[in-house]
Amino acid sequence: MFPDPLLVVVLGPTASGKTALSLALTERFHGEVVNCDSVALYRDFEIGTAKPTASQRARAPHHLLDIADPTDFITAGQYARVARETLAEIKSRNKLPIVVGGTGLYLRALLEGLFPGPQRSEELRERLRDRAERKGGQHLHEILCHLDSDAAAKIHFNDIPKLIRAIEVCLTSRQKMTEMWKRGRDPLTGFRVLRLGLNPNRDALYARINQRAQHMFDAGLVEETKCLLEKYGDAARPLSTLGYKQAVQLLRGEIDSKTAVQGAQQAHRNYAKRQMTWFRREPDVMWLEGFGDDPAIQQRAALAVDG
């Protein structure tokens, strides 16, 4: 029997140098990059997402960048399905797939799968959100207690998005969500997974984040945001994310440019911290204590891929 082919995953907080590391590995091992960053999926969002540039993309095949229209939204389940198809294609070409990204939930959905639950029901969500607004999160929590008390015990009554999903699952499937969980997930098969995690020094990372957020504004983030607003209106979901949110506020005259930059820097730092918390729980990660553009780190990563 042949052993399963290798799948490399590069994970880490924002600005830790995932792109640089992935390109180094890609060139050395004839790899192909598969994006695992929720916002980079959307087209026309460039500066604020720190996507690989055109010249970087020319150095190796890149997948799952710019595949969605900014007015619709991708979910973790949809991402996992498309990404698995992409992985299968790469495998059939005998190339090394390198999954690169910072969206922990999407990575988990891809590698470990989600439970076999129903997809979203927009009408139901609309009603629940309406109720939450009128009666508060406790009300939704009480509803969930009746439907699935075990699930309710695990979700805080203020966490409305999770309460809505749990109620949605129970109602549309007519089963308890915790019962469905017991049926397990549908993990990715057919690959040996090597997880490389970038873990640079916290202070150094925050300094780099501050610098990069400033550069985004210098490079025309506000102008890009203006175009996006004109083209898609404020319905474009990624407009409410890191950096774009502040640029929109600036364009509306709600804040000045200094506040916008500082707000974006702060948001990126907070995001990086949340990512680290998530990734610490990720199993079997080979941690690299530094930035992905550091040649020494790239060398260690390459050795791990070789081994």
Add this chain to the structure above:
RNA sequence: GGCGCGGUACCCAAGUGGUAAGGGAGAGGUCUGCAAAACCUUUAUGCGUCGGUUCGAUUCCGACCCGCGCCU
């Protein structure tokens, strides 16, 4: 030099004669289809300094120090 206002945690800030709200930051955590989202936990024996009054002062009184404003 005189008068006025103010000095509360890393930052902003409320407050009371009976033992310090809140927000932000920082740190830690949760996460099973919106996740660059949402949510949870946590941080001053201390309220500029030194005295006084009082059973008890961060809160009242006095002096001093620092900052801001005005006046000469």
